Amino acid sequence: xTMKMTGGQILLDGLVxxxxxxxxxxxxxxxxxLYDTLPQFPQLHHVLVRHEQCAAHAAEGYARATGKVGVxxxxxxxxxxxxxxxxxxxxxxxxxxxxxxxxxxxRFIGKDAFQEIDxxxxxxxxxKHNYLVRDAASLAxxxxxxxxxxxxxxxxxxxxxxxxxxxxxxxxxxxxxKIDLTSYKTPLKGHPAxxxxxxxxxNGAQRPLIIAGRGVIISEASLELKxxxxxxxxxxxxxxxxxGSFPESHVLSYRWLGMHGMAYANMAVNTAxxxxxxxxxxxxxxxxxxxxxxPNASIIHIxxxxxxxxxxxxxxxxxxxxxxxxxTPLNKLVQPAQRMGxxxxxxxxxxxxxxxxxxxxxxxxPQYAIHQxxxxxxxxxxxxxxxxxxxxxxxQYYLYNRPNSFISSGxxxxxxxxxxxSVGVKMGRPxxxxxxxxxxxxxxxxxxxxxxxxxxxxxxxxxxMNNGYLGMVRQWQELFHGKRYVATPLWGPDxxxxxxxxxxxxxxxxxxxxxxxxxxxxxxxDGPFLIDFGIEPEENVYPIVPPGASLSxxxxxxxxxxxxxx
Amino acid sequence: MATIKHTLVALVENKxxxxxxxxxxxxRRGFNIESITVxxxxxxxxxxxxxxxxxxxxxVEQVRKQLDKLIETVKVTDITSDNIVLRELALIKVKAxxxxxxxxxxxVDIFRANIVDVSxxxxxxxxxxxxxxxxxxxxxxxxxxxxxxxxxGRIAMTRGNINEMGRRMSKQPESxxx
Ligand SMILES: Cc1ncc(C[n+]2csc(CCOP(=O)(O)OP(=O)(O)O)c2C)c(N)n1
Ligand SMILES: [Mg+2]
Numbered sequence: 161x162t163m164k165m166t167g168g169q170i171l172l173d174g175l176v177x178x179x180x181x182x183x184x185x186x187x188x189x190x191x192x193x194l195y196d197t198l199p200q201f202p203q204l205h206h207v208l209v210r211h212e213q214c215a216a217h218a219a220e221g222y223a224r225a226t227g228k229v230g231v232x233x234x235x236x237x238x239x240x241x242x243x244x245x246x247x248x249x250x251x252x253x254x255x256x257x258x259x260x261x262x263x264x265x266x267r268f269i270g271k272d273a274f275q276e277i278d279x280x281x282x283x284x285x286x287x288k289h290n291y292l293v294r295d296a297a298s299l300a301x302x303x304x305x306x307x308x309x310x311x312x313x314x315x316x317x318x319x320x321x322x323x324x325x326x327x328x329x330x331x332x333x334x335x336x337x338k339i340d341l342t343s344y345k346t347p348l349k350g351h352p353a354x355x356x357x358x359x360x361x362x363n364g365a366q367r368p369l370i371i372a373g374r375g376v377i378i379s380e381a382s383l384e385l386k387x388x389x390x391x392x393x394x395x396x397x398x399x400x401x402x403x404g405s406f407p408e409s410h411v412l413s414y415r416w417l418g419m420h421g422m423a424y425a426n427m428a429v430n431t432a433x434x435x436x437x438x439x440x441x442x443x444x445x446x447x448x449x450x451x452x453x454x455p456n457a458s459i460i461h462i463x464x465x466x467x468x469x470x471x472x473x474x475x476x477x478x479x480x481x482x483x484x485x486x487x488t489p490l491n492k493l494v495q496p497a498q499r500m501g502x503x504x505x506x507x508x509x510x511x512x513x514x515x516x517x518x519x520x521x522x523x524x525x526p527q528y529a530i531h532q533x534x535x536x537x538x539x540x541x542x543x544x545x546x547x548x549x550x551x552x553x554x555x556q557y558y559l560y561n562r563p564n565s566f567i568s569s570g571x572x573x574x575x576x577x578x579x580x581x582s583v584g585v586k587m588g589r590p591x592x593x594x595x596x597x598x599x600x601x602x603x604x605x606x607x608x609x610x611x612x613x614x615x616x617x618x619x620x621x622x623x624x625m626n627n628g629y630l631g632m633v634r635q636w637q638e639l640f641h642g643k644r645y646v647a648t649p650l651w652g653p654d655x656x657x658x659x660x661x662x663x664x665x666x667x668x669x670x671x672x673x674x675x676x677x678x679x680x681x682x683x684x685x686d687g688p689f690l691i692d693f694g695i696e697p698e699e700n701v702y703p704i705v706p707p708g709a710s711l712s713x714x715x716x717x718x719x720x721x722x723x724x725x726x
Numbered sequence: 727m728a729t730i731k732h733t734l735v736a737l738v739e740n741k742x743x744x745x746x747x748x749x750x751x752x753x754r755r756g757f758n759i760e761s762i763t764v765x766x767x768x769x770x771x772x773x774x775x776x777x778x779x780x781x782x783x784x785x786v787e788q789v790r791k792q793l794d795k796l797i798e799t800v801k802v803t804d805i806t807s808d809n810i811v812l813r814e815l816a817l818i819k820v821k822a823x824x825x826x827x828x829x830x831x832x833x834v835d836i837f838r839a840n841i842v843d844v845s846x847x848x849x850x851x852x853x854x855x856x857x858x859x860x861x862x863x864x865x866x867x868x869x870x871x872x873x874x875x876x877x878x879g880r881i882a883m884t885r886g887n888i889n890e891m892g893r894r895m896s897k898q899p900e901s902x903x904x
Contacts, residue, residue: 284747285754289797292742309797343739343800467791470784 162334167296168197168327171260174303174336176203180231182222182587183207184215188235190275191262193327195233207587207616210608212239214580216246216317217606219257221544221584223250224567225592227380229310230257230584236264237275240321241282245574247317248286252571253401254374256315258306263292265325280321288316296329300336308339313346314465315378347464350481352489358436358460358477359493362392365434365458367502370396371417371446374570375439375463376405376483377563384487385438386410391491393499395506397425399440400555401570407561409539414506418446419705420552423513426703426711428506432457439463439483442472443571452710462486515703516556517717522672526550526625526695529675530557533595533623536679541593541621542567542585546578546602548632550625552701554597576605579622583609586618593621593683600626600652610662613688621682622666622690624655627697635700639715640707659690666690727782731760733810733882734786735890736775736793737767737800744798748775751796755789757781761879769891772800776881801890809885815878816860817842818851821871830870837863848873 165173171194175183184207187195198206209215212234219230230250234243240261250257263269264276280290289309291302299322306318362368376385382405389396389412396406397417406413417425429435435457440446447453450472458476461469462483469478479486518527530553533541539559545551545568560566567585569577582596603624613620625631634648659666669678669691682689703714738744745764752759760778767774779786786804793802822830830849834841839853853863860877884890 280743281746284750341797344797345794465795467788467795469791471788 162332164330165333166197166327167293167299167322167329167331168194169200170296170299170331170333171303171322171327172197172201172204174300175231176201178303178307179228181205183231183233184209184218184222184584185233186212186215186235186239187233188239188262188275190236190264190324191233191239191260191327192235193324194260194262194322197327206233207583207612209580209583209612211606212242213246213576214583214606214609214612216243216257216259217249217574217577217580218584218587219259220246220250220253220255221567221581222588223255223257223584224564225542225585226588228588229307230255231260232257233260235262235275236279236324237277240277240279244282244286245572247283247319249569249572249574249577250317251286251288253569254315254378255317256310257317258310259317259319261319261321262327263321263323266294266323267325269323280319283319286317287319290319291321293320293322293326296326296331297334299326300334304336305339305341308341309344347466347480348482348485350462350479350486350489354477354479355486355490356493358479359490361434361458361460361477362394362436363495363497367432367499368392368394368434368436369428369432369457370394370406371399371429371435371437371440372396372402372405373399373438373440374401374405376402377439379439379464379483379485380563381439381484381487382406382563384484384491387491388487388494392494392497393503394436395428395503397421397428399443399446399570400568402440403555403566404560404563405439408559409561412503414510416555417711419448420556420701420703422510422515423703423714423716424506424509424515426705426714427509427513429454430456430710430712431505435459437461437463438487441465441468444472447472448705448711449708513716515716518557521696524669524672524675524693524695526553526627526693526699527557528672529623529625529669529693529695530554530597532675533597533679534558536676536683537593537595541565541595542589544568544578544582544585544594544596546598547573547575548599548602548630549627549635549699549701550597550599550602550631552632553625556701575599575602578602579606579609580612582620582622583612583616583618586620587616594619595621595623597623597625599631600624600628600655601630601650603655604652607658610659610664610688614663618688619686620688622659622688624690624692625695626652626655626692627695627699628652629697631699632701634698635704638698638700639704655690655692664688664690666692668692668694670694727784729780729782730806732779732781732786732804732806733812733880734777734779734790734793734802734804735882736777736802737769737890738773738775738796739798739800740771740773741798744773745775747796747798748777748793751792752777752779752789755792757789763879763881768889772891774890776879778880803890805882805884810882811885812856812880812882813854814857814860814880815852815854816864817876818853818864818867818872819874820849820851820867821873822847822849826870830867833863833866839863
């Protein structure tokens with residue numbers, strides 16, 4: 161049976177069929193007809209954000225927390241360009257989102273009409289794919305393809321640009337039928353011969369090490385990863401975005417590697433004779449100087465994206481495939497092993513270089529505040545972060561035992577990601593305890609989302625690591641630029657009063673003994689809550705591997721931290 | 727590592743914006759395209775691009791994989807080291823006077839090129855061949871003076887019983903990339 165539908169109806173009907181329940185967006189002239197159709201689809205809940213960048217970040221937070229595709233709407237021109245940072249973020253962190261933008265009506269395209277911008281051109285290099293819809297008749301098919309492309313293979317953002325008059329165009333509705341993307345290949349199963357080679361390498365290795373990335377989380381392969389690690393007694397480190405792919409409390413976990421990773425994790429990489437890299441892409445923040453990366457190791461690289469293989473490091477056994485689909489047969493070929501010597505060595509390094517000490521201080525230390533949040537939440541919260549020192553401390557001083565419990569901007573390092581991403585996480589998973597650990601600089605980039613939080617009644621707990629600095633950059637100035645603090649001192653408002661103006665309660669914390677009560681108060685309150693942690697202004701993140709150095713050349717917390725004075 | 731000239735053949739769906747996607751990818755990955763040609767292939771709705779770029783083997787392999795990832799590319803092959811037929815076409819408008827006209831025609835004949843237009847003070851030459859042939863002819867014609875020239879850029883095809891589509895069919899998508 162066919163019936164007449166408008167482009168807008170076809171689009172929203174398509175969203176419902178894809179299982180969408182939440183949309184983040186802001187409307188405007190070009191997308192108004194679509195919004196006008198929204199009330200006909202009460203299954204779709206629209207969350208009005210305060211800036212389109214946050215619509216994309218929220219969609220990404222939603223996607224990461226639920227494993228579903230996140231959806232955002234924006235109008236043409238400035239609405240669409242405001243999405244760009246959020247789309248780029250999803251692109252670099254392989255998050256599935258579909259962005260729908262309104263476009264000027266077809267007869268105006270190419271005429272520099274009011275709020276006309278070539279958003280498909282602009283987003284070409286930062287989307288997995290994008291579409292400019294030419295008629296309502298093609299909408300159902302395009303939408304189905306967009307979702308399929310966004311969530312399959314290596315996930316990523318897809319943008320669909322829809323001219324205003326297409327929303328109103330009436331056409332006979334035809335079901336999109338089956339996806340027909342002949343030239344879109346998603347390699348899933350690993351090549352059996354390669355898997356055999358990998359198993360042989362693992363079985364023969366003395367000092368193997370698994371490096372698990374976000375691909376393990378996306379593929380939902382944590383159980384398979386655990387089986388591999390336990391069966392063959394292989395220690396596991398993760399990348400920053402791989403946090404939670406393997407429980408950090410597990411005896412075989414040596415936490416995470418990279419620029420601010422644990423000293424012992426980085427030493428493990430440098431000493432290993434075999435690296436089994438799963439769903440990670442050898443990002444320079446993880447490998448540091450790539451020419452000195454894992455100098456003693458053969459490398460097995462399992463990744464779903466063939467273009468990642470051999471991009472940054474030489475690989476001995478490449479396996480193109482989905483992590484779960486590769487690990488399942490691989491585990492059958494891997495022999496049980498004992499690696500007492502290797503594991504003892506790692507334990508010794510961990511004892512000697514714990515990397516997450518917290519010194520005594522009457523003032524508020526970020527490490528202490530975050531660790532206390534970990535204790536108070538039993539390690540069960542989902543932590544969403546800003547970018548900078550706050551992000552690194554959040555990664556270091558909270559232990560992540562569950563996939564997607566650490567949600568952070570890795571590839572793009574987008575300040576301002578934290579608050580809007582928390583909105584998406586909490587919308588998608590109201591059952592989760594969500595803490596946004598933010599920097600004062602990052603928070604000031606998207607603090608308007610407090611309004612969204614209130615409007616949607618989201619019980620998000622916000623912890624600002626307020627150091628009065630663009631701290632991470634200040635740290636670089638201190639260590640690498642002769643302490644010249646150019647443009648990093650950062651004034652901020654009274655964050656508690658600010659929250660209050662939005663109707664959100666909060667407390668200021670300026671002394672160590674206030675830390676635990678503040679966290680308790682935040683948890684006891686049934687609703688959003690803000691804590692302004694006035695932390696040591698010049699506290700640094702350690703360990704740090706200086707740029708250009710090998711992973712083993714990390715700097716640790718100086719023996720005697722000077723007492724800071726304000 | 728030494729860079730050499732690579733010939734890539736890309737089969738792409740014939741959809742708006744595909745050329746832009748391909749060209750933009752080369753730019754983003756820092757490659758200078760020496761020439762790019764697009765036209766129909768033997769399959770309806772599939773266009774064939776021949777792209778010539780300079781690069782090391784590994785860097786070109788990287789960009790080939792990135793190209794292959796574009797949703798609308800069916801297949802990308804680096805045929806540089808294959809046994810291939812290369813052709814390029816050029817139109818060259820040469821200054822000609824009644825005095826040297828016949829000399830030009832002789833040169834053109836030697837190269838089995840054609841004169842496709844004649845005017846009082848010029849001849850337009852059409853030549854097809856590999857780049858060496860075109861370059862040699864151009865060298866000779868330079869002595870007469872070249873008023874205008876355009877070259878199509880390289881098109882290429884593997885010799886013998888291989889076709890790019892078929893190559894794709896026989897290749898398992900999950901085969902190792904090394
Ligand atoms: C949008 C954006 N602009 C600039 C930067 C560069 N940058 C990286 S960290 C940082 C400082 C972050 O300051 P804050 O949010 O206060 O965090 P802190 O490091 O102090 O914890 C800056 C400016 C960035 N990552 N993102
Ligand atoms: Mg700060």
